[in-house]
Amino acid sequence: MNPEKIRSDFPVLQRQINGKGIVYFDNACMSLKPRQVIEKINEYYEKHPACAGRSVHRLSSEVEEEVQNAREAMKKFIDAKKREEIVFTRNTTEALNLLANSLDLNKGDCVLQTDKEHSSNLIPWLILQERKGIERRFVKSGEDGTFDMDAFQQALTKDVKIVSMVHTSNLDGTTIPAREIVKAAHDNGSLVILDAAQSMPHKPISAKKMDVDFLAFSGHKMLGPTGTGVLYGKKEHMEKLKPFIVGGETIKFSTYNSFELLEPPEKFEAGLQDYAGIMGLAEAARYLDSVGKENITMHEAELNRTITEGIKGIEGLSIIGPENPELRSGIVSFFVDGMDYHQIAMLLSSNANIMVRSGQHCVHSWFNAHGIKGSVRASLYLYNTKEECRTFIEELEKILRLK
Numbered sequence: 001m002n003p004e005k006i007r008s009d010f011p012v013l014q015r016q017i018n019g020k021g022i023v024y025f026d027n028a029c030m031s032l033k034p035r036q037v038i039e040k041i042n043e044y045y046e047k048h049p050a051c052a053g054r055s056v057h058r059l060s061s062e063v064e065e066e067v068q069n070a071r072e073a074m075k076k077f078i079d080a081k082k083r084e085e086i087v088f089t090r091n092t093t094e095a096l097n098l099l100a101n102s103l104d105l106n107k108g109d110c111v112l113q114t115d116k117e118h119s120s121n122l123i124p125w126l127i128l129q130e131r132k133g134i135e136r137r138f139v140k141s142g143e144d145g146t147f148d149m150d151a152f153q154q155a156l157t158k159d160v161k162i163v164s165m166v167h168t169s170n171l172d173g174t175t176i177p178a179r180e181i182v183k184a185a186h187d188n189g190s191l192v193i194l195d196a197a198q199s200m201p202h203k204p205i206s207a208k209k210m211d212v213d214f215l216a217f218s219g220h221k222m223l224g225p226t227g228t229g230v231l232y233g234k235k236e237h238m239e240k241l242k243p244f245i246v247g248g249e250t251i252k253f254s255t256y257n258s259f260e261l262l263e264p265p266e267k268f269e270a271g272l273q274d275y276a277g278i279m280g281l282a283e284a285a286r287y288l289d290s291v292g293k294e295n296i297t298m299h300e301a302e303l304n305r306t307i308t309e310g311i312k313g314i315e316g317l318s319i320i321g322p323e324n325p326e327l328r329s330g331i332v333s334f335f336v337d338g339m340d341y342h343q344i345a346m347l348l349s350s351n352a353n354i355m356v357r358s359g360q361h362c363v364h365s366w367f368n369a370h371g372i373k374g375s376v377r378a379s380l381y382l383y384n385t386k387e388e389c390r391t392f393i394e395e396l397e398k399i400l401r402l403k
């Protein structure tokens, strides 16, 4: 992995604000985009800005071919068995809502989750509880924030139909032991959904080896265009699911009073699609494959160690999650006694062009349960450097001296 070469692929990293470069540490929210992805998006608009599938003319068949290639690229990227298992969505949130609204859950069926779910994997099930009377149960994390396998085993009773969990947490960067969880859940007759929004961009993932039933992830967190995502589902499940958004592009045949749905994945992709986004997303997957996700994981661990070592002694500063940075992937989330998290983030931006996220990161439920108002979150990616980490530590120290 060559960081200088990687950095040169990202046009925004050449940008200067007030004579200084930018340090982009808000990758858990949205990653930057390499030139290759931007060019692929432009290719759609400049070469064949038509719709796929519907028309028989040349431009349309070119787009159709691009979409098929993109589906194949995503299948390879996540090591799925079949192209029908890849559904393009707008984001992780849409993929999770699709599942919550399409699975056949009834009164008394239980959905088992961690205590650190993003609102996108919490609210859709909460609404099902209100509407259908499903049950929900949460596995409390261990003292250090890591997954408690014993607590999970105890919570995994026969009424648990779905285990829907965040794979890598956007709150503290911890990752759950997915393979063991899937094995135990299947032994219990439960299906497993993984919210892979924060793991897919950073870690090698094989849907086949994990044997997971469903995966949801976003393109914009993995160098892809904004408003793109994927739902992966094993073919046998996808065939049984009833789509919840239907209309054009989803049906084979209809009369005024009847209809026949297309097979997966088309039955889930209603209406005209974001073809430029789909093509750009596949290009992002190719880019990540060329760098190698193992290399990205190692690089982020090293950066996380640099930041953690640099800030852990600061008086009044608490890091959320385990002390060991290797257990927090590329995420350093912290709060400082007596100092507002938004103020810290604003000063990092205005003093030194350092972009971090501040607040509750859509995990309000965890913050409310722990009586913590919010945190500052630095989240790292392949183009970040140790030098940027050192600048971050220095600038943070300067700000905290103002306390």
Ligand SMILES: Cc1ncc(COP(=O)(O)O)c(C=O)c1O
Residues within 6 Å of the ligand: 028, 029, 091, 092, 093, 094, 118, 120, 121, 166, 168, 169, 170, 195, 197, 198, 218, 362
């Ligand atoms: C763990 C996790 N799940 C789900 C989401 C929702 O992603 P999106 O807004 O792309 O749908 C996010 C976004 O930050 C996330 O971090």
